[in-house]
Amino acid sequence: MKSFDEFLLVFKPQWREFQQSLYLFNRNHLQFASLMVVLLLVLIAIFAPWIAPYPTHILEETNVQDKLLAPSTQYWFGTDELGRDMFSRVLYGTRISLVTALIAVFISLCIRIPLGAVAGTLGGFVDEVIMRLTDIFLSFPPLLLSIAIAAFLGPSLQNAIAAIVISWWPWYTRLIRGQAVSIRERQFVRAALSIGTPRSKIIFNHVLPNTIAPVIVQASMDIGGVILTIAALSFLGLGAQAPTPEWGLLISTSRTYFLNAWWYSTFPGLAIIVTVLAFNLIGDGIREVLDPKTRKI
Amino acid sequence: MNTLLEIKNLKINFKTFEGEKQALDIEHLQLGRGETLGLVGESGAGKTVLALAVLGLLPAGQSVIHSGEIRFDGEDLLQKSRRELEENYRGRRIAMIFQDPMSTLNPVFTVGQQLGNVIQRHRGLKGADLKNASIQTLELVRLSDAESALQKYPHELSGGQRQRVIIAIALSCGAELLIADEPTRNLDVTIQAGILKLMDELQKTLGLSVLFIANNMGLVNVICKHIGVLYRGKVVELGPSRAVIENHKHPYTEALISAIPREKSEKLKFAAASLRSETKRGCPYYARCPLAVESCLEQNPNLIPISDGHRAACILLREGGGR
Numbered sequence: 176m177k178s179f180d181e182f183l184l185v186f187k188p189q190w191r192e193f194q195q196s197l198y199l200f201n202r203n204h205l206q207f208a209s210l211m212v213v214l215l216l217v218l219i220a221i222f223a224p225w226i227a228p229y230p231t232h233i234l235e236e237t238n239v240q241d242k243l244l245a246p247s248t249q250y251w252f253g254t255d256e257l258g259r260d261m262f263s264r265v266l267y268g269t270r271i272s273l274v275t276a277l278i279a280v281f282i283s284l285c286i287r288i289p290l291g292a293v294a295g296t297l298g299g300f301v302d303e304v305i306m307r308l309t310d311i312f313l314s315f316p317p318l319l320l321s322i323a324i325a326a327f328l329g330p331s332l333q334n335a336i337a338a339i340v341i342s343w344w345p346w347y348t349r350l351i352r353g354q355a356v357s358i359r360e361r362q363f364v365r366a367a368l369s370i371g372t373p374r375s376k377i378i379f380n381h382v383l384p385n386t387i388a389p390v391i392v393q394a395s396m397d398i399g400g401v402i403l404t405i406a407a408l409s410f411l412g413l414g415a416q417a418p419t420p421e422w423g424l425l426i427s428t429s430r431t432y433f434l435n436a437w438w439y440s441t442f443p444g445l446a447i448i449v450t451v452l453a454f455n456l457i458g459d460g461i462r463e464v465l466d467p468k469t470r471k472i
Numbered sequence: 473m474n475t476l477l478e479i480k481n482l483k484i485n486f487k488t489f490e491g492e493k494q495a496l497d498i499e500h501l502q503l504g505r506g507e508t509l510g511l512v513g514e515s516g517a518g519k520t521v522l523a524l525a526v527l528g529l530l531p532a533g534q535s536v537i538h539s540g541e542i543r544f545d546g547e548d549l550l551q552k553s554r555r556e557l558e559e560n561y562r563g564r565r566i567a568m569i570f571q572d573p574m575s576t577l578n579p580v581f582t583v584g585q586q587l588g589n590v591i592q593r594h595r596g597l598k599g600a601d602l603k604n605a606s607i608q609t610l611e612l613v614r615l616s617d618a619e620s621a622l623q624k625y626p627h628e629l630s631g632g633q634r635q636r637v638i639i640a641i642a643l644s645c646g647a648e649l650l651i652a653d654e655p656t657r658n659l660d661v662t663i664q665a666g667i668l669k670l671m672d673e674l675q676k677t678l679g680l681s682v683l684f685i686a687n688n689m690g691l692v693n694v695i696c697k698h699i700g701v702l703y704r705g706k707v708v709e710l711g712p713s714r715a716v717i718e719n720h721k722h723p724y725t726e727a728l729i730s731a732i733p734r735e736k737s738e739k740l741k742f743a744a745a746s747l748r749s750e751t752k753r754g755c756p757y758y759a760r761c762p763l764a765v766e767s768c769l770e771q772n773p774n775l776i777p778i779s780d781g782h783r784a785a786c787i788l789l790r791e792g793g794g795r
Contacts, residue, residue: 188582188623362575364639369527369570370563370590376724384580447582 196464206460212453227263234418243436253438255428259379264420265442271421272450275336276401280394283340288348288383288390294348295355296378306352309345316340321404325413332405332421335414339404347393354386361385388465396458406447418429422447475543476681477503477526477649482540484518484525484705492536495521496705499775503698505648508682509674510692510713512728513702518612519685521705523651525570528557528685563590567647571654573635577626583610583637584622585603591644605644613640614670632663636670643674650675651683656691668694688734689725693717698781701725704756710775711782721784723761755787763788 183190199205224230228251232238238258246253252261294305312320320342321335329336358364364381372380404424408414415421417428422443429439463469484496496518503509511519524530528549542549549561570576577586587606591597597605610618613636614742626634635655642650652671656664672695673684686692692699692713699716701709701724709722720726722748750759753768759767768787775783776791 188625192625293634362570362572363578365529366568366570366576367570367578368529368562371558371561372563373558381578385578387580 199464199470200404200460203463205459206456209453209456213457214450216269216273216453217449219266220273222314223267223270227260227266229263230437231259232259232263233420235269238327242446243432245436246438252442253436255425255436255439256452261425261438261442264425265446267449268420268422268425268443268446271332271419272402272405272447275332275405276398279336279339279343279401279405280397282336283344283397284390285395286340286344287351290344291351292355292378292383292386295352295414296359296374296382298356298359302352305348309348312342312345313349315342317346318404318407321408322411322413330413330416332409332415332419335405335408338408338413339401341396343401347390347397350389350393351386354389357380358382358385379427389462392458392462392465395461396455399458400453402447403451417426474505475502476505476507476545477683478541478543479522480541480543482522482525482542483538484521484530485536485538487534487536494705495535496525498522498540498705498707501700501710503649503681503683505681506679507698508684508696510684510686510696511702512686512692512699514687516704517702518705519687519702520653521567522702523653523683523685524727526651527562527566528552528554543743563645563647564594565647566649566651567642567645568651569635569638569642569655571657571773573631573638573655574639574658576636580627581625582622583626583629585625587637587644587757588639590641594645601727604722609640609644612643612674614666615640630663632660632666635659635663635667639667639670639674643678647680649681649683651685653685654687655684655769656686672696688732689717689728701728706756706772706785707775707783708757708786711778711784712780715779717784719778719782719790721778721782722757722786723763724757725735725784727760755785 200210215258219226224233227233236259238254241250241254241258242256244250244254244258250260250262252265255261255264290305294302315323321338324338324341326336328337359382364377367377368380404423405414406426409421409423410427412427415424417424425443426440429443432439479501481500481670482498483494485492486495501509511522513519521530521535526544526549527536530537537550544561544566549557549732552561559666577583582607584603587609588602591605591609592602595605606622607618610621615621615636621629621633621637626637629637639655655671658668659667668691671682671684674680675695682695684692684695689699694714698711699709699713700707701716701722703724709716709720709725716725717729721730744755746759747762748759748764751769754771755761755773756763756766758768765788771787773785773787775785776789777783778789778791
């Protein structure tokens with residue numbers, strides 16, 4: 176407990192704000208529920224191989240005598256065309272989707288944030304170069320660009336992540352640049368300049384912390400979007416490859432058996448819906464909490 | 473008098489759609505060590521432009537410095553590179569307090585972090601020493617309950633408290649010259665009085681040189697030994713406060729003084745009315761001057777000495793102050 180006291184000594188106001196934000200966030204029942212769903216998904220993602228009833232069914236093992244069985248007490252979500260337990264496979268799919276989404280969002284944030292902040296704060300030639308570069312990327316529809324890049328790099332999960340990072344960064348670089356431009360004109364930046372703060376410090380100490388709120392909101396919404404895009408790429412055969420139990424891929428293979436085995440496509444689809452919805456609701460909630468206009472105690 | 477800041481023949485223009493417009497044209501202005509100079513004038517007179525020019529913070533693409541020198545302790549600041557200004561002058565020897573205390577502090581950091589940052593940079597303190605120094609500085613500016621104020625975010629403080637924090641930050645740089653650009657703007661009158669009193673005390677105890685910018689003669693009179701009156705970028709009257717207030721010579725100074733609210737019985741004069749159309753030649757105050765005559769249009773009047781250190785720019789004046 177002593178270390179927590181020491182922590183409070185340094186970060187008391189920040190800790191207080193955090194608790195207040197948590198309170199505001201949880202006051203909305205829908206947001207509280209979505210937070211719980213996401214926590215549950217994270218736990219599932221971490222412990223998937225241990226909680227799956229048939230861990231060997233996740234990848235290659237086949238069990239053909241039980242193929243395409245409807246949901247029952249033995250196989251909760253039914254089985255696929257090779258007799259593998261769908262419940263185990265959908266559970267494991269959570270891990271794949273969350274991990275790939277986190278990696279994709281993290282990498283693209285690492286590109287967007289510095290580029291946007293530098294462009295917005297410095298302005299001039301640097302700004303011009305970065306913004307024209309984003310224009311080039313923005314001239315393609317993002318999903319089409321992802322598909323083109325994934326097809327060019329060859330179908331695999333890593334390449335799908337790369338495709339998403341490449342096609343998504345310009346959108347948020349512009350967002351952050353816009354924020355930075357408006358922060359740059361604020362009085363406290365001028366005041367910081369008047370006491371001799373160098374421009375590099377202005378970017379990191381004054382501009383970035385003030386642009387971070389929309390970035391956090393965007394990032395949490397992005398996770399939903401990236402999961403959806405990865406599933407779409409896998410569905411088209413450009414992302415994860417069999418036997419990976421990726422949700423989009425599961426739906427793709429289920430098309431053949433769609434008329435006889437409704438459970439095959441339904442459960443991975445539900446998993447995608449629930450996950451994306453939960454992340455979007457969380458994004459909404461974070462925005463409400465971080466926006467001073469809607470932040471009401 | 474030991475001069476700290478001296479401005480000579482400074483001409484600054486702004487680039488506009490209609491060509492360059494004169495923003496500032498100052499023949500000579502000086503501020504001694506430990507002295508206080510008040511600059512008064514209406515909005516747009518060029519007070520803030522002057523302050524920003526001293527710090528080298530004028531927007532580069534939009535302003536042109538035509539000629540002149542800004543000598544700080546003998547060195548011409550206009551000849552310094554941005555790096556030199558950052559490292560040796562801004563925040564080291566010259567500090568500035570901005571107009572609006574509501575937006576001068578960064579909203580995402582606590583008072584302790586922002587003040588601590590500056591103290592750490594200038595004195596190299598850490599940990600408990602840093603905290604004690606921060607509390608001391610806040611007590612110096614009479615912020616009540618300094619210790620808990622360190623833990624607060626700017627939005628949790630009132631305007632007066634914020635301005636005190638800003639003054640504390642400006643002081644903790646250890647600057648010799650403090651430029652205060654309307655530090656009491658947007659504050660309640662009672663709080664204005666408190667801030668003015670504080671600045672007066674600090675100036676005397678710390679021996680600061682203060683360039684105090686305001687649009688109210690009354691405020692400037694409280695703090696400053698010398699007053700300069702600016703109108704459309706030109707100094708129209710300059711001298712010791714008492715001489716300027718009691719024996720004002722320029723009609724614009726008179727208008728400013730009569731605009732200070734006093735007792736009920738006295739009528740407020742409306743000083744902003746335009747009497748004639750604006751002209752480009754002659755005296756800049758011609759359009760609004762109640763005393764103007766034809767010959768005012770002939771030349772831009774120079775400062776005419778009236779008494780020791782007291783000068784005014786009006787062609788109707790003769791040396792010594794007679795009309």
